[in-house]
Amino acid sequence: MDYMDSGLRYTPKSDKDWDNTIQFLPASDNKKLEKKKGPGTVGAVIGVVIFLAVIALMTGLLVWHFHFRKDVKLKRMYSGSMRITNQAFVDAYESSNSSEFKALATQVTSQLKSIYSKSPQLAKYYVGSTVQAFSEGSVIGYYLSEFQVPKGQEASVDSAMSSMDKLVDKEKRIRSRPSNSLVLEDVRSSALDTRLISTPFSRVLRFSEHTKPNKIGQIQSPGFPNSPYAPNTFIEWQLRADPGNVIKLDFDTMNLEEDCSNDFIKIYDSLVAIESSAMEEMCGYYSPSQPLTFLSSRNVMLVTMASNEEKNYPGFRAKISQVQRGSKDITCGGKLTGATGTFTSPNFPSYYPPQITCQWSIEVSPGYAVKVTFKKFLLSEPGMEDSRDCKKDYVQVNGKKLCGEKPDGTVTETSQTNTMSVEFFSDASYVDRGFSATYEAIDVKDPCPSQFQCENQRCIKTALQCDGWNDCGDMSDELKCTCKPQDISCKNGLCKPMFWKCDGVDDCGDLTDELNCGGCTSGQFTCKNNKCVSEKLQCDGTDNCGDGSDELNCGRGTNDAETVCSDLTYRCKNDKCISKVNPECDGEPDCTDGSDEENCDCGRSLFKTSRIVGGENTEEGEFPWQVSLHVKGSGHVCGASIISPKWLVTAAHCVQDDGRTRYSQPGTWEAYLGLHIQGNIGKTVVKRNLKQIIPHVNYNAYTYDNDIALMELDSPVTYSDYIRPICLPAPQHDFPAGSNVWITGWGATREGGFAAKVLQKADVRIINHTVCNTLMKGQITSRMLCAGVLTGGVDACQGDSGGPLSSPAGSRMFLAGVVSWGDGCARRDKPGIYTTVTKFRGWVKEKTGV
Template identity: 35%
Template sequence: MLGLLPFCPFAAAIALTLHYLTSPPCSVFFLGGSVEFPNLSFSSELADSTSPQFRLQVQALNHYFTELHASSPWSSYYLRSGITAFSEGVEGLNVFYWSKFSAPDNVAMEIQRSSPERLQRRLPGTNKVVRDSRNEQNYYMEQDDDLLHLLGLDPDDFESEEKSDKNKNPNSIQSGKWQLGFQVMSFDLYAKYGNNRTLSLVSPKKPYYQWRLRVPSGHVVRLVILTLHGATPGSCTAHKLSAYDFLLPLQNKIIARWCGLPISGSSPVMKLTSSGNVMLVTFSFSRQRDGAIFKAYFQAIPKAGCGGSISSWNGSISSPYYPSYYPPNIDCTWTLRVPLPGYLISMTIVTMDIQDSPSSDGCEKDWLDIGGVKLCNPVSDSNKKRVYSSPLSLHFHSDESLTHKGFYLLYRAFSPEGTCPRQFRCGDGRCIPLRKVCDGVKDCSDGRDEAKCSTCQPGEVLCGNGQCKPQGSQCVTQSVCADSSEEGTCGGKCYHVCPNKVCLPKSSVCDGILDCKDRSDELNCTRSYLKGCSSSSYKCANGKCVSKSNPECDGVKDCYDGSDELRCGCGTRPRKRTKIVGGTDAVAGSWPWQVSLQMDRYGHVCGATLVSNRWLISAAHCFQDSDAIKYSDARAWRAYMGMRVMTTGSHGAAIRLIRRILLHPQYDQFTSDYDIALLELSAPVFFNDLVQPVCIPASSHTFTTGTSCYVTGWGVLMEDGELASRLQEASVKIINRNTCNKLYDDAVTPRMLCAGNLQGGVDACQGDSGGPLVCLERGKRWFLAGIVSWGEGCARLNRPGVYTQVVKFTDWIHQQTKGQV
């Protein structure tokens, strides 16, 4: 009983004498916490601890802590509290504070384990509950000198303190030895969305520094550490940089701690992300060592959701904000399904950096659960590829302390009997195109391609990719299904039906243009039926044909009416004087038709190409909605033209809103066929040295195999890397389609073009999508040959980039833009 005396220093003398040897000694400890007051609001003045507003707000909140601890079972052990900082809360004002206690060890353990709810007792003599606050949390504060110095307290504050001290200063918040500036220099910084704020430390004069970082509610803090010198190698005793997911230096809130070798250079030491809208950064160093240099910046980024349901043939899944460190206190769950039954999921682990210690066998703090198996340590090469059934559940968890770079996974669906990439495998081993699955025709001898197919509603027709379309779309010249499968019953209504079931009107037969893959629409045509030019001839405006290869805009008048040299104000580079993976920085004005398509919250997303003063061309897959983001909304996009450096703002770039997005009606997201989109600008753009349109090739234009062309963009510089800050350019060669199809198992359709280096090393990558592949022609003008579409990985051996072949869409472009392009 005497071990539970309300406080130790004033125990009765007799009891002290009788139980001296058995009475538990008292120890001093601190709790740190935060509480949000929805009836109060944050202002910039409250970020400054020396301001009158800060002091007034502290005095106004004194009663809260008095009532909080006076009404708890441990009130007799409570000594005093201090408020260290304020920040913007979810609904009001967030207050960060510490409380000091002195109690026997067994009582101290009980207090340390208590939750905020247990501390909030009814006020003495009333039925009123102290409940004018919410989102409260508190934590035990580890005993170390750094903690006390950073709070402005002396280490001797951990010595026993008589309860009478509390009576000497009834308004003890902000009193006593708690004085900022004692041995620590503090900075309070706030960053709005879109602004970077700098942190720097050169030739420090004090042993402790701290930066309290704040961003608006609904955002998180991203801290990018650029240089760090003066950290003691392999030791955290003298020099250390710490980042906390809180505005108090709590050990269990450390996101990262750096004590290793001094590092500087162009690439950041690390990128950290908070779970909320605050972060504390501290730096301590030995007085005997001078010249510590620390440089960083932080920014507000929108708080992103994670997880969701995914149905796709291939793609990637990564930890939140990858490749930045993931935030603490995260739980994400993904459910991954393949689009058609009978397929398995092949998962490749590209990056796995989660666990604190690679030597640890268990995954207790942070982990990724894939199909019921927890992973956290780096994975050996032999275990990086795994196979799962569909659907597959993934769950990522991080606790509230140390974080790491996270994980990056690539997945693809495949037939369980073998490899039929982008194809369906029959029971007899034969591969058939995906468009023939669920098209109503049994292409497999065992009929498995039609075995598990959903049926469409009355008045709808089932397309080959499993989608249902309105029946009224059948038997028209412009097919609505991506594979034209709905034209299969149109034989009686069409003038000619191709073997792949494309329905052609009479005007498309014997017109000199090949519409059927087997050329059947142009076979057995007598001279009297022959209209127009052959597919390899250029058609002049007056209907005459020119057999010369690529005559347009070459500086020579080949058409009698001169139409081959009209509309040639394109493809020039006025400023040209003399990452893309494996590429180099582009010179300003080198590629004046390059466009960056950006979204307000996410920055650069895709590339595009300027083809007239009102129109851009990009890839259709850039505008496919995800669970969280509506990419198809034209209002969400901005087009930046004439820009080279991504990190320095617009700097003279022409910026336009997007009026509308036109996707090709036959675009197939499963096969990437017809991967093209037109974007109409909200207002015309004016051409200058940095902004010029590229030339669109005629439908007869040929880009010869082996021709060296250029691909440009701001995409990632390596497969799991970061976006380039400067526009990258890389020279790639046109690759024969038959050769490319052998490498990609016949996944390259006639509307696709391959370019790259079969040895690898040079390629487009994520973020380059929708951007241009351009080739220089005889007239010294640049023509748009392709649109960055897809590929397996980036710059891999025998995996060249696959582009949308623009010449296949020349007529569609002219039709949609009403001749403006």
Template identity: 45%
Template sequence: MHSARYEFDGRNGQHERIDFLTNKEKARSKNKTAIAIGVLVAVLVVAAVVAFLIWLFVFKENDDPTASSRRKPAVQLFSGHMKLLNQPYNQNYEDTSSPEFMDLAKKLESQLENHYQSDELLKEFYTKSMVTAFSEGVVAYYWSQFDIPVEELELVPEFSEERILEALEAGIQQSRSVQPDHIQIREITASMTDPRMARTPNAKECFFTLEATEEDQTFTSPGFPTAYPSRSRCQWQIRASEENVITVSFPFFHIEDDCSDDFVYIYDSLSPDESQAITKKCGQRPPTNPLEVVSSGNIMLINMITDGEVQRPGFNAVYKALPHPSVQKCGGVLTNAKGVISSPQHPSFYPPAMDCKWTIKVPSGQKVRLKFTMFRMKEPGVDVRVCHKDYVEALGNKYCGELSSLSLTSTTNEIIVNFHSDESFTDKGFMAEYSAFDPQNPCPNEFACFSGMCIAKELKCDGWNDCGDMSDEIKCSCGTDQFACNNGLCKPKLWICDRVNDCGDNSDEKACSCENNEWRCRNGQCMSQGVVCDGKMDCVDGSDEASCETSPGICSEFSFKCANGECVNKVNAECDRIDDCADKSDESFCDCGTRPYKLNRIVGGQNAELGEWPWQVSLHFQTYGHSCGASILSEKWLLSASHCFVTQSQENILPSNWQSYSGMQDQYKHDDVQRRSIHRIVPHPEYNMMTFDYDVALLELSEPLEFTNSIRPICLPSSSHVFPAGMSCWVTGWGALREGARAAQLLQKVSVKIINDTVCNTVTEGQVTSRMMCSGHLSGGMDACQGDSGGPLSCFEESGRWFQAGIVSWGEGCARRMKPGVYSRVTKLREWIKKETGI
């Protein structure tokens, strides 16, 4: 936009009388003229706006054939069940084509229509009701539909569950007194339902009625195993004899990973009533974590909806009937010194409407420790601080949600554990180990956390919250090598002035070189606080503009470089699902770092599940078995460490001596594992065998990998990507479980923390270069070890993707105190990787 100067010359093309005015008269005349012109302009502007709006909403609407299609009529659907009074059950009701079913269904549908007549709004927009099934009791399952035209869409919020129920209950009360010949309804429910769930009882496409017996039977989604069709509306009604419940397991389950488009909804009912929902699932599940559900009664409904453009294989399901008592059995009095309790049907989903009570009683003078090895009771819309639906209750507290650690200790020799599930939404539940202990020595040779957990004594007062409740970090007498925070915590002196708020109250950073009103550049330089995000690169390294979206055009080592040469000053701009670059290059190569399988969080577990780390590779040397790790970058390229190949022996550098195994979990099981020979080994040309600098190597495969559920690439970070100190990441591999031990059979995972560069340089006595980083725990206990070399250090970002921060390189021993693992820093090696592979 440019500016222009406009002048008014007063000419209108007519001859006028010329009067000479005094200065005051001239001023008044000019004011009046200005006011008149201002009013005229304002009127014209208003008129123009009104005219435009009229044209936009009247004429333009008529001209645009797509305008009316932008707003669509609304369909409001409600489903539920009705319990009938004094109505004998007829087995023919289970046959939707029988005269008995159609006669009773028609009568109930007519009554539902009459009940809605008492509400003027519902009466006006009511379309139809449909009874879809009956079960013992007699219980009728139904849905009712209301269609709201485009011109009445503002009324949609008026269609609530409360309003529907009020109309139905009022109609039922009235019919009892006025029309005693009507079928008597003693209870009715109504729940707002996705209209896509509505099926007619005699639907011919993708509608099935199944009878569960004690023998395994199967059914599959349409198109399985190739791909289900889009816009599928499928329903399976499953029944069993009255004394049984139904269990359904899905040995294979792969639905698009977006539950708004494609999903499977399972109900403890024959109606898609959300108050009776067991679960709603999408995505992929590994064989080690199959979906398994159990009903509370002898009926179950499974709906499958697909609307997404991407079709997946679908599912294969196995169903059967189980005796009701065997499923409902739980709880009891336990007097053994140790044992295990779990939610009903664990590891399957627990049934709805369950209550269990365990009384664990150990000898007098002892107490009970209860340690949960798995806890998952997640439910939509539940406040985990209240746990008002499904929960475990012990020692006066309720627990729900997904917990990474939970350990309880009784105050006496007895503890009571209650488990409750309501009628809707279930989950995997819990498993817990209990044991008796001497309160005088609750954790022999270990430290006792307030929560009841036992941790190694070395972890107390080491600066890390190992207990989870900070009980190992309070009442500490700081050692000579520790700094006393103002809040009473002890932190290693190495953490002072490392630009990280380790204490939590910033007391470890207050006495540093920069004043409170100053900004410290990442190179340690102190600048005025005003330099931050001012659009100028004041720090030599440009760190004052590193995360400033208001600083376009400034390029520094912290900027993300777009393919077109532009710079984005935003922390970790790549693959965050936002187009920051004008050419969208920051989101161009982001088919990486995702785990297709849905995985459980196993509390305290270190064995990796199948598909948990799909980019992990095992490298076998000759006939010696596993020797090093690697990660998948693409179908043809792996990333590893140079020290695995550049050794005193020339045999290590020969590609023919190596085999790669992708998709492996167990070294002795090769099902679905892809073996590839190595075509070319590319160590970094500047790799130093003495210092381990530039410890990175690329491996080109002889033939490409086929990506599967358990074989996927990890994302490579850009050179500007930031992995902050204190960030929790994971190191994985088949290395030794402890120093001096032999390699592991099962893939192992260990959570480690990124250690800042100042501390890293100190604890390694200055041996790290800018191509290296430290990660681990300064207290020791958790680390990579021999055999993990070349494997990835994987970090999870808020974007939902995993990035490789490091490559296992070297360390002094394994998991020693103050000796963290040293990793090759991928961000510093990124340009070389791109040059060699094009990735």
């Protein structure tokens, strides 16, 4: 069905489809046309006729091909709205079946035809219009218009449609207009989303809901939650509220296919799909803990949903209600006084409404200045992520416009006087989360007492200056520095932590930290064993390095019988080896027996990662393999990782007895799976006791070598959105220095207690083994790896012992390491040490079968 197949419309005769009417003549029977012996008049005439017929046929085909075939017409759909100022809204206009609706719709379609006739580009291609709905104010009409446009003329039609307001003015000036003509204002038009017309949906469903005061309604995808939504279907929900109210749409479930080009939900601040009124587009799976609440600018809203023919998911459910204008959710601005205070965009941390303007006037005591710090700043729209002119949504502080997405706390503005004006503006299309801000009165002469003032007016601790970290956000704390002896002194004047040396990443910006790393000269390849060979010898079928590293990633494919098995090559189940690095669970079967893609239901968070979660807090379900290990009666002590329904991986030092507690005994522990906030044991959390604990037999309590242990649960768990395993890497899996990994935990220490209630995360980077061993004075064995924090402050996430070091690979994460010793989340200048899981892959399989 077509998106236009409803409502009142004018339907012309369809054009001929030239491609389907081509017919070719059958081949001639050469024997029948064979020349008879001797000349014959009849035969000659027949030959001439056939010759001329062939010439005519060829000419006709050529004329058709070069003339008519060029005249390919494309269907173009435009949606729009108009305000009819000489009409008053009546309740009957809500129903498209009422006589009042049909009468006004006829007038609208007639007047649209008249308007389009004033444009040569539109008049000759116009097909017809459909009125979709009416709403209050005086009366607003929502319509769809169809055009059949010759290929190559689309831009001219788009341009003409973008000037609809001028055409309306032109139509108004006609003296012969009927006296009962509609008076139109605020005419808007935009091309319909091509996904709505490129696919002929097999089902088109439409629903209408009018909210009631103090009542919460509900909309959901058909069949939810008992069955997936239907394939190849388009659905729309027209939502209305009483005059003087706006629509509030609050999703409690959102679970669609990940790719928005296949299945999607789109919300409009309108009753028809006008792209200039689109508020948000969504697909994928969102955590229920993530706020997905939208407010309209007026008393109408449209929710659309489209699906393709395959991979259909559970769908969505949302609550709908009406909010009276002037209520707390949609009011903003005002006068702020006092030494400190806070303010936010409307509806924060959910989406602010479109078409809203807020004005705050901040005033502090005379002799002081106003300093505003944006703790959260999310004002980004599709296609405008890098925009600097802020033509769409923005915050304006004392005349300076700010927009886009900024790191937490890095946007700071200071006034010259004791007053400041802050304005927030959102246009008609696409909304975001908005901002939260604090203000304070500061001494103009000493704005950062006992601290360093950044060029962007941010204040940081003096100790953070010249430490290699961009604490200011604008690098001003790292300029004009004298480096400490233990730091890397970059040639450009920057100072960087020594553990970033030789990790394959240009931290200095001038490669200073990557010089003198024992690498090979230009034209040579550096082997894994640091041997240098000519680049010409790479992938020549010969092990020139001696460890096979010059024959990795040679692209010889799954049927390569030449790959020699080594410690660096991936071994398939059939004992054949492939040269591809890290082939397991990458979505491409590389082994001839497909074994590299077996057991790949792991390492994925099913939820979309939210941007709104602050600091280093994780989103609920973001790391579903994280386990909290509690000593019974004492609370959280260590972390662990799920690797199967019955088995966990943790650190051996977590299960060593001391004088007070028998940590080595299963009865001492209880494991909490799916936990996000300590002490908050909700329905998504599963508690299990332990059946057995297996520490590595060679664990060394003095050096922390072989610091790994296995725990078997007393009964298997059922996987859910919040409980899933992490992928175990193959013994040959490569985690190169410089690659980003995640460390997670609640910040517990072995002695008990916890530093954070909410599961924390930190983005860290794997550090070169040789450099780390130098930093740690020779304490690093071949079974350990090091990682350091890339971002965050001094107190960035102290992870749990036994917790995971999660390495992203595509859409999955692999267990690169187990938190062992040092600072779990690797404080500045002090890398964290982790047990290298690849070294124990055989041991894990031997003990668990995983």
